[in-house]
């Protein structure tokens with residue numbers, strides 16, 4: 321295969337499982353050296369690096385809680401130390417603590433906001449300076465259609481994902497003059513550990529509401545991210561690309 325991202329270095333947060341794993345593998349398949357970030361699951365992250373290396377690529381697993389300012393800075397520094405530069409940052413790490421507002425605990429709000437939104441601030445803040453110095457860079461944030469249309473039981477999650485959208489557009493305006501694009505990808509329902517606890521009848525309802533009548537695959541989100549990281553996407557910034565089988569159109 322053609323390797324259009326040869327010589328590029330990417331950091332993918334939350335890349336040990338699910339969508340992040342698929343993004344790391346796809347960027348590597350296109351030639352990028354990939355830093356595979358994880359929080360707890362060292363074994364799964366090592367497996368992703370092994371798969372990248374088995375396919376002839378370069379990968380590095382780095383443990384960091386990206387909700388923590390210092391650890392996020394350490395992650396970006398680890399990428400710079402290992403590969404000398406940073407071209408692509410994918411802010412993918414995320415979590416849920418679904419609950420109706422009246423039953424939601426303060427720690428459920430705080431944990432989701434720090435993991436999903438503060439992490440994006442933390443990693444972008446650390447990555448912006450080296451990207452500005454290089455006069456090029458790609459930042460891709462993973463939001464959700466919940467952040468666009470809202471979802472009962474997800475006030476914390478939807479707020480964090482809507483926050484990512486405002487953040488993405490604002491940073492796109494700030495960094496555009498420095499030749500750095502900032503975009504977001506908004507997946508619909510993708511079977512991963514995050515959605516595993518969804519009741520079967522809810523899954524069926526989602527499939528019925530989705531114009532393409534199915535859930536998505538992690539790889540289908542990864543292709544959108546790889547496109548936004550590519551040279552072909554050089555004139556796209558501040559964009560929110562939904563990868564949802566059309567579900568967002570149902571409101």
Ligand code: NAP
Nearest residue numbers: 334336337338339359360361385386413414464510512514
């Ligand atoms: P997942 O399977 O639960 O994987 C979550 C990943 O994030 C894991 O690699 C986990 O690392 C990592 N992570 C969690 N907290 C972290 C932290 N504080 N620091 C560093 N890494 C952390 O989730 P997923 O479904 O792939 O979701 C990935 C992204 O897509 C999330 O932002 C999610 O909100 C978004 N999304 C998902 C869906 C969907 O239907 N699945 C839909 C819309 C948007 P460990 O393995 O070490 O725990």
